[in-house]
Amino acid sequence: MRFFYEVLKVRAVVRGGALALALAMGLLVTGCASDKDDVLPPDEPAEKIYNEGLTLLRRQEPEKAAKRFEDVDKTHPYSEWARKSLLMTTYAYFEAGKYDEAIATGKRYIALYPGSQDAAYAHYLVASALYENIPDITRDQRKTRQALDALEDVARKYPNTEYAATAKKKIEVARDQLAGKEMLIGRYYLEQRNYTGAINRFKVVVTQYQTTRQVEEALYRLTEAYMALGVVSEAQTAAAVLGYNFPDSSWYKDAYKLVQAGGVEPQENKASWISQAFKKMGLG
Template structure:
């Protein structure tokens, strides 16, 4: 009889344990579902998850696709599928307009796989994401400089790729943005009659951003600031260099009238920093 009751007790304990385990598992799954709509299945093949990400991209759902590619990295780390998914995560975030996320994942890819065939593309995506973050010209331009550095890095490291060709076009836009910021500040200084401050800003454009569209106005504004200071020789040189390099420019016509109004003519002083700055191939 004692054996019979002990057997019943053991059976009850095992049943209770089974119920407790089932309950704890259901609570665990419910908790996970509460955190994320799609509960990860550890044994889910990496290729299947990756292809689901591709499908979401084709459906124009890049942010969801990025999350799915991230699932591959979490469930199958250090695999070839994880490497492929990381570059696709970067692309998907870029397409979704999540540029900070694209920058972070792209940089992680380059750090982990610097010698892979997709490293150039990853760096290009990072540079492009930084480029898309370029702020309005009235704001601080640190992000523009970061974008410029990253784009120049792509052009330098991968000169014979399609990424380098596209990066070079974006480089010119970023450089023009930085030059435009200098011009904006320089014009403000002119209005405040801070001629030395204005000259310093226009000098940056002439010496550092000479291939941008801002350089013509910079030369004219230099003539304006130097005339205001009574430094006629430098004003004449600015107008003469403007005439030589941009003879059809409306800015040259303005500079010519300005210098002439002071009883002088455009005349280049070869020893002037302005003249020296333009002694470069293709610029006179």
């Protein structure tokens, strides 16, 4: 029976798995869901309300389902059904695209039931809701950082679960988003001929986001900025590190042409911060 429960929990990671999780948490009682969310009979059984929420999920009405699960907490607080319903409220709000509500209810579940065997799922739902709230790259990225922190928390606390595996994929997207923001600002500084400001932004990408797809362009832009400043040794190093790690990159071809136009060849200075940064990552 324990194995069956765990299987159902794993299925709940993907969309559509909430009913499986719900069945693992309690038996489904047949019955029609009521659309009159505002009227609660005084002695309505918690199990009945809970399963009406499940029925609404099956009918693909997640926001109504969330309201019904909330009714359990209102009428039967501190009960086992209230605990189950709080988690299902989080899932239902997530499915409805109400991410702020999902985050709030998920955090409440974690605060109230930190030792629950479903706490991992609650953490995953909160992190996923934060992930879905990631803004456009042109906007402030504080929410992206919050999502990244939450996803990394899931991967660290529950390393051998499906939640961690899915979280790691989302982590890479969030990191690429943050690196892309640095590149956006760095390119703007380049256009303004603020080369020092540009270098500082590209340095963040090279030192903090080396595993993202942004790093190739960052190394090229460093070559460009350093050549513009006349710091030829650093430009050569950026081009050389780019060529060593990404020999087939179109960015390397452009970097090679750029330093060659300045009368030099790509050449790595082992003492350069660029070289040292890649050595720390085992990429150079």
